[in-house]
Amino acid sequence: MREDLKGKLDESVPEDVTLSDAKKRQILNAAQSQCETRKPSRVPKLVPALVGVAVIGLSVILGYPYVSDWQEHGAVEEKNLEEPLQVEPLQEEPLQKEPLRKVELPVNDNPQLINAVFYNDNGVFVYQEAQKIFSYNVETKEEVVLTEVPEGTWINGVTVEDDWVAWTEVLEENMDSSSVLNIYNLNTSELITISDLNALSLVIDGDQLSFLDFGSEGPTYKLLDLKTMEETAIYQSIEGADSMQAFNDGIIVIPDIREEQNVTKLTVFDANEKEIINEFEVPSKTTMNIQFDDNKIYAYLADENFVSTLVSIELETGEMTEFDSPEFSVFSVHGKYVALSVAEAGTATVKLFEMDGSSLVMLPALDSVEERLWKPRFMGDGTLVVNSGEEDIGLYLLDTTAID
Structure with a gap:
């Protein structure tokens, strides 16, 4: 040697x-x-x-x-090398993460995946099928039944966030009767049931649940602390709305139509401070798909011809921006990204855009998908989830943190 x-x-x-x-x-x-x-x-x-x-x-x-x-x-000098020689170990190149992948879930009906929620940290989906609510790990292919309701009972409004799953149950033979609110802890498997509550429009943020209660006092938006079960009345609806409330980063945005003025009032509630912090009006009584992200309110406004306009409202200043976008029917926002369901070849599919001022720049992130894409929604970590195709039961996941 x-x-x-x-x-x-x-x-x-x-x-x-x-x-x-x-x-x-x-x-x-x-x-x-x-x-x-x-x-x-x-x-x-x-x-x-x-x-x-x-x-x-x-x-x-x-x-x-x-x-x-x-x-x-012009000459070599002798040097005294007393320190031990060190050789840097060979470093392997890190594997490049594929930003786009397709997953298939063991369900029998594609529409059941419309509101499937994905958690990228542990690779788990939560979704409803018939009288059951499941969790499914896309890596291990393990499906777990979280809960099952009796025949003749309707599951409505399944929502998932962090450690919590919430839904309401009502008897199919008497849909006008009071519903039962169920709250399930994914960590402890504990189920909490609240009876005689006509709750709709469930949205979870952190350890708090916002819902619309159709009780004897009239339709009232409420806040429920999921750890203490303390309930707080937020706002009593007057004329209703075309959108659910938005709940994110501790802020609840509640829409309420003003028919005569042809506007929609937006009430902003701080869930941590338990107080209303602002109110805005947008110039349309058809204000839909309200979202809150990065200290801005997003919504799309529809005119009498159902032409949609995507707008954002700065929470602190109230400044409204109208985006120059293609015609769309559904949108979802996360950070600088906007996913739109746009017309293509006689149908509609989902495209990803990046905000640049009031402009939207289309990105090629979804161009490799030949199937029709629908129902775009962002998860909290920036993963875009879209349903795929007409008959094929599956979804695409796009990690927007890996496409820069």
Whole structure:
């Protein structure tokens, strides 16, 4: 081994660079020591090649100071290398994460996946099918029944956030009767049931649930602390709305139509401080799909001809921006990204856009998908979830953090 190392060292040092015998011995000793202490490769046939690479690498690294000095001063100076020689371990290139992938869930009906919620951190979907609510791990292919209701009972408004799943149940034979609100903790498997509550429009943010209660006091938006079960009345609806309330980052945005004025009033409630912090009016009584993200309210306004306009409202200033967008029917927002369901080849599919002022720049992130895409929605971590096709039961997941 030592003779082989010596030969490779002599070959690798330039002819016009002279190393003393002591220097050669020091380099050889260090190289031999590195080769003896290196862990064996999982593929033994690669060991000789790796040793050769390591020796050549050592020779180049150790010979560089002498070549540099020779170029500057015309001669090589002896240096006292008392510190132990170190060789940086070979680093493997990290695997590139594919931003777009398709997943298939074990369901029998594609529409059941319309409101399926995905958690990218642990690869789990939560969804409803018939009288059951499931969780499904896309990595392990494990499906778990979270709850099952009796025949003749209708599950409505399943919503999922962090550790919580909430839904209402009502008897199909008497849909006008009071519903039962169910709250399930994914960590503890504890189920809490609240009876005689006509609750709709369930939205969870953190450990709080916002809902619309059609009780004896009239339709009232309420807030429920899921840890303490403390209930707070927020706002009593007057004329109703074409959109659910938005609830994100501790802020609830509640729409309420003003028919005569042809406007929609937006009431902004701070769920942490338990107080109304702002009110806005938007110039349309048809204000739909309200969302709150990055301190802005988003919605689309429809005119009498059902032409849609995407707008945003700054929470602090009330400044409204109308986006120059193609005609669309559904949208979802996260950060700088907007997913729109737009017309294409006689049907509609989902495209991803990036906001640039009041303009939207279309990105090619979904162009490789030949199937029709529908029902875009962003998860909290920035993953875009879209349903695919007409007959094929599946969804596409797009990690927007990996497309920059």
